[in-house]
Amino acid sequence: MKKAPRLKLRQRVRLERGPNHPQGLLVDVYSATLCVCNDAAWDLLTALKRGATADELARLLTARYDVAEVTTSHDVAVFTRQLRSMGLLDVGA
Amino acid sequence: MSEPKYRVAISGFGGLDNPEPGTPVARALRLGLPGSLTIEALGYDPWITGAYSPGLVDRIHLTVPLARGDDAVLARLLAIHAASPFDVLMPCLDLEIFVYARLAERLAHAGIRTLLPGAEQVARVTKAALPLFCYANAIATPRTVLVTNVEDVPFHADQFGYPVMVKGLVAGAARADSRDDAYAEAMRLRDLWGGGVLLQEVIDGDEYNAAMVARGDGTCLGLVTLRKLGVNWRGKSMIGAVVRDPDLAHEARRILNALRWRGPLELEFIRSHKDQRLYLIEMNNRFPNWILLSHWAGSNLPAALVRHAMGLRPRGRLRTRPGTAYVRDVEEIVVPEGTVEALSRFGSAAVASCAARRRARRARPRARVAVTGISAFHEVAPGLGVARALRQASEVAAVYGLGQSAYDTGAYRADLFDAVFGMPAVGEPEPLLARIREIQSKTGLDLIIPCTDIDVATFVGLRETLARMGIRTLLPSREALASVDKHRALPRWGGRRDWGAFCVPETVVVRTTDAMSRSALAIGFPLVLKGGSAPPQTVYSRYSAEAAWRRLRQKGQRDVLVQRHIAGEEFAVSVVCDAQHRVVASTAIKKLKQCERGKTWAARVVPLPDVVASLDAMTREIGWCGPLEAEFIRDVFRERLSLLEINPRFPAWIGFSADAGVNLPRQAVRVALGDQPEIGNDDREALFMRNCREVPVTTVTLAAFVTNGMITHA
Numbered sequence: 001m002k003k004a005p006r007l008k009l010r011q012r013v014r015l016e017r018g019p020n021h022p023q024g025l026l027v028d029v030y031s032a033t034l035c036v037c038n039d040a041a042w043d044l045l046t047a048l049k050r051g052a053t054a055d056e057l058a059r060l061l062t063a064r065y066d067v068a069e070v071t072t073s074h075d076v077a078v079f080t081r082q083l084r085s086m087g088l089l090d091v092g093a
Numbered sequence: 094m095s096e097p098k099y100r101v102a103i104s105g106f107g108g109l110d111n112p113e114p115g116t117p118v119a120r121a122l123r124l125g126l127p128g129s130l131t132i133e134a135l136g137y138d139p140w141i142t143g144a145y146s147p148g149l150v151d152r153i154h155l156t157v158p159l160a161r162g163d164d165a166v167l168a169r170l171l172a173i174h175a176a177s178p179f180d181v182l183m184p185c186l187d188l189e190i191f192v193y194a195r196l197a198e199r200l201a202h203a204g205i206r207t208l209l210p211g212a213e214q215v216a217r218v219t220k221a222a223l224p225l226f227c228y229a230n231a232i233a234t235p236r237t238v239l240v241t242n243v244e245d246v247p248f249h250a251d252q253f254g255y256p257v258m259v260k261g262l263v264a265g266a267a268r269a270d271s272r273d274d275a276y277a278e279a280m281r282l283r284d285l286w287g288g289g290v291l292l293q294e295v296i297d298g299d300e301y302n303a304a305m306v307a308r309g310d311g312t313c314l315g316l317v318t319l320r321k322l323g324v325n326w327r328g329k330s331m332i333g334a335v336v337r338d339p340d341l342a343h344e345a346r347r348i349l350n351a352l353r354w355r356g357p358l359e360l361e362f363i364r365s366h367k368d369q370r371l372y373l374i375e376m377n378n379r380f381p382n383w384i385l386l387s388h389w390a391g392s393n394l395p396a397a398l399v400r401h402a403m404g405l406r407p408r409g410r411l412r413t414r415p416g417t418a419y420v421r422d423v424e425e426i427v428v429p430e431g432t433v434e435a436l437s438r439f440g441s442a443a444v445a446s447c448a449a450r451r452r453a454r455r456a457r458p459r460a461r462v463a464v465t466g467i468s469a470f471h472e473v474a475p476g477l478g479v480a481r482a483l484r485q486a487s488e489v490a491a492v493y494g495l496g497q498s499a500y501d502t503g504a505y506r507a508d509l510f511d512a513v514f515g516m517p518a519v520g521e522p523e524p525l526l527a528r529i530r531e532i533q534s535k536t537g538l539d540l541i542i543p544c545t546d547i548d549v550a551t552f553v554g555l556r557e558t559l560a561r562m563g564i565r566t567l568l569p570s571r572e573a574l575a576s577v578d579k580h581r582a583l584p585r586w587g588g589r590r591d592w593g594a595f596c597v598p599e600t601v602v603v604r605t606t607d608a609m610s611r612s613a614l615a616i617g618f619p620l621v622l623k624g625g626s627a628p629p630q631t632v633y634s635r636y637s638a639e640a641a642w643r644r645l646r647q648k649g650q651r652d653v654l655v656q657r658h659i660a661g662e663e664f665a666v667s668v669v670c671d672a673q674h675r676v677v678a679s680t681a682i683k684k685l686k687q688c689e690r691g692k693t694w695a696a697r698v699v700p701l702p703d704v705v706a707s708l709d710a711m712t713r714e715i716g717w718c719g720p721l722e723a724e725f726i727r728d729v730f731r732e733r734l735s736l737l738e739i740n741p742r743f744p745a746w747i748g749f750s751a752d753a754g755v756n757l758p759r760q761a762v763r764v765a766l767g768d769q770p771e772i773g774n775d776d777r778e779a780l781f782m783r784n785c786r787e788v789p790v791t792t793v794t795l796a797a798f799v800t801n802g803m804i805t806h807a
Contacts, residue, residue: 023801027796029416030336030416031320031337032792
């Protein structure tokens with residue numbers, strides 16, 4: 001069976017969360033693009049910083065937010081497609 | 094091996110709120126060249142405010158106007174070099190590049206090195222030459238037309254459709270949304286630079302710039318690419334960040350290869366939202382005024398240029414750090430009048446600093462003060478000067494900024510504010526009060542000084558509520574505020590009321606085209622039209638009056654003030670009134686230099702006791718409490734002061750009152766706390782000057798304000 005590709009955020013992405021910005025920020029230092037993240041996006045981005053497959057991400061959301069896996073799989077696909085279109089995601093072996 | 098001695102002459106320290114590149118180039122050299130560095134500043138008049146920045150340049154020299162010819166320019170430069178030798182010349186103004194490119198060989202013979210293009214290359218980067226250059230090299234560029242006779246601008250602008258960019262042949266550009274706008278802007282640029290103007294298609298997109306130092310063989314020493322994040326009313330970048338954009342870098346290098354340029358170069362692009370394509374909109378033959386960012390980003394281009402010009406090996410490879418950002422704010426300084434006088438008389442002067450003012454007798458710091466109006470993004474707001482003055486007040490324990498957005502440039506000034514808080518947009522009072530309660534619970538805030546006209550009106554309405562919350566203010570009543578509304582006070586008093594030390598010129602509020610025409614006939618030309626935040630416009634004919642009126646109406650201005658034009662020097666007086674409506678502290682200045690928007694960028698203290706006495710009578714009559722500013726002009730014919738405007742708050746120059754010894758914001762705090770004012774002596778030998786100053790930030794800090802509505806500096 002073919003192994004699912006591992007998705008990882010590129011080094012140019014910085015994730016920031018702190019007293020001054022509890023909502024979470026995605027900063028693309030290459031293009032000076034700034035995105036505010038909700039909790040679910042933050043969870044996915046944190047996992048993608050380490051590297052994860054699409055299935056792992058869907059299971060993460062299902063466990064945290066008690067949502068059916070068919071929904072979370074779809075949401076993960078949309079989210080990662082958006083990150084790839086912004087040039088922020090590496091798709092590994 | 095020891096560091097060499099660097100001796101550099103730089104021009105371009107003026108520009109006021111549209112800063113010329115010389116000041117940031119000098120700052121970059123101070124930060125990026127280790128060892129011994131002397132900087133000679135070159136300018137055409139003494140009001141190059143950037144050159145007086147403490148510790149920036151060693152000497153200032155006046156040079157001859159370029160129009161006197163190459164020989165005269167060279168002779169003066171060599172005289173400066175003989176008295177204060179320098180090894181590298183860095184001209185930073187567009188028109189100078191043509192001249193110094195021609196003189197490069199003769200300068201080299203005298204031992205002055207430059208890194209400049211040849212005359213042929215210079216001609217290729219003129220604004221008028223851009224379309225042809227792009228066509229010849231398959232570079233995407235917006236449609237651009239040179240209109241040599243400005244009377245033809247309306248016709249050509251109509252062909253483009255609106256909006257359209259109107260650009261000067263040397264510098265300056267504005268977006269025109271109508272035929273009247275296009276024509277007015279074309280006339281303004283023609284008056285500045287002569288000749289025609291360029292009309293350019295507007296492309297909707299994000300703006301990117303590339304700055305580089307080119308070797309002359311199609312390669313560059315270094316390249317820094319910027320994305321403009323915040324652009325002000327002039328179209329100038331006030332906030333920007335370094336980006337790593339391979340397409341942008343590739344295009345910049347391709348253009349450089351086609352140009353075979355030598356020296357500094359700036360390329361301006363727009364990336365279209367529609368097709369993501371990069372369109373080259375302008376090329377500039379010198380460093381841009383954001384060039385200090387190159388130092389913070391790890392690729393100090395001015396320093397690289399100097400070392401290259403001196404034949405020194407580079408100090409490692411220039412690697413640019415994306416994510417480095419800057420915000421352009423202002424720096425206010427005090428300059429001994431002797432320096433400016435020496436420069437005017439002798440043509441050269443060493444730059445001296447004013448001795449630090451002795452701090453006031455130590456009081457217990459107890460007031461935690463918040464100020465509004467903390468931005469220099471479009472124009473300098475008074476809260477910046479108020480905060481600077483409060484920093485010198487021993488009664489003040491903490492200073493907080495109340496900002497509107499991440500574009501408030503003062504939000505990033507750790508030297509001014511302990512913390513800055515984002516405020517809800519002006520509207521319903523409840524969200525504002527809720528936010529103030531939140532801030533109070535975090536900080537112990539107990540005094541607010543609103544510093545814009547809108548904020549004053551808002552806080553006047555909330556005064557009692559704030560008092561119940563334990564937050565003091567020093568504000569007038571609603572009735573007093575209404576009585577100084579410029580649309581009421583000036584027409585009511587105009588031509589009728591004489592306050593003794595000053596009178597009020599005839600002023601009319603107009604709301605229709607007919608009323609505009611009748612007023613013009615009654616008052617006579619020239620006239621001044623004022624509306625909203627637009628700069629006052631002086632008009633000399635019925636046609637120009639009607640055109641100016643139409644432009645103001647198109648921008649949504651309902652009531653327009655029409656006032657007789659008075660020629661003369663301008664003055665301003667700022668006062669603080671107590672609850673008995675008495676003037677308890679005042680500072681009067683003569684304005685020496687103003688920007689296009691009428692803000693004061695250089696001034697001196699002058700004694701105007703009669704004016705202060707007349708203002709005291711006025712404030713008692715109208716029942717004023719708190720800060721107030723009155724602006725005057727001294728009629729050169731009648732030798733009388735005429736009141737031009739009343740502002741219900743501190744002015745933007747108020748920080749100078751602290752340098753001058755009076756510190757009006759401090760007096761306002763003392764009065765609000767129930768104490769007597771404590772006035773020092775006026776320092777009448779100090780001149781106030783302001784210049785722009787870039788502050789390094791990170792893109793993360795910019796975003797923090799947006800998401801959390803707060804930045805903590807302390």
